[in-house]
Amino acid sequence: MSTASPLRTSRGARAGFTLAEVAVTLLIVGIGLTLVVQGLMNAKLQAANTHYRKLSRELALFTLGQLESGLFWEELDGGGSNGDTLSGTYAEEGHEDVSYEIVLGGEQFSEDQKSYDDKNSAYHDSWGYERERKQRAEDKDKDDEDQVEEPFEKVRIKVRYPRFGERENSFVLERWIPWEQVYGSKDGDTKAQAGTGEEQQK
Numbered sequence: 001m002s003t004a005s006p007l008r009t010s011r012g013a014r015a016g017f018t019l020a021e022v023a024v025t026l027l028i029v030g031i032g033l034t035l036v037v038q039g040l041m042n043a044k045l046q047a048a049n050t051h052y053r054k055l056s057r058e059l060a061l062f063t064l065g066q067l068e069s070g071l072f073w074e075e076l077d078g079g080g081s082n083g084d085t086l087s088g089t090y091a092e093e094g095h096e097d098v099s100y101e102i103v104l105g106g107e108q109f110s111e112d113q114k115s116y117d118d119k120n121s122a123y124h125d126s127w128g129y130e131r132e133r134k135q136r137a138e139d140k141d142k143d144d145e146d147q148v149e150e151p152f153e154k155v156r157i158k159v160r161y162p163r164f165g166e167r168e169n170s171f172v173l174e175r176w177i178p179w180e181q182v183y184g185s186k187d188g189d190t191k192a193q194a195g196t197g198e199e200q201q202k
Contacts, residue, residue, distance in 0.1 A: 045164040056159035056171035073184040152176040
């Protein structure tokens, strides 16, 4: 009758992994997979943000081209709620989640003005900003007869797109555009009306 020696028994017991070693291995693998997934998500969000910033620049240039072509003369001539601002979306271009806001001259974007009001006042008047804009527009109309029109107008457009994480979700483009391209040629309108009157007299 043979019995196993104590040395051989201890070696056989050490042939496998202990529960603690398996747990540590699983923990390391889990942390590694988590970091890999986070890296992939960040890369995906960064790629989406870069795509929308590039798209926003193209849409901003497209809208400024429309402005230079005179497509917004009626809106800027009092057709809208305020002649110094324009806003809308790019739903017709297939981008329902992208919007724009155009401000002329020294006007501020509505989001920037709201942040300024919240920072500099203990309370926020939701109608105060609109009243101030209307008052500035009225003062501007009163001074138009005495002032000489500038040859160029400063136009800024802000395009907003979906937010990806904590990244900025807007793109701002600024351009100086000839006054007549923004508001239309008053002399041209006068000549056109005069020509129509002469034809009626004949």
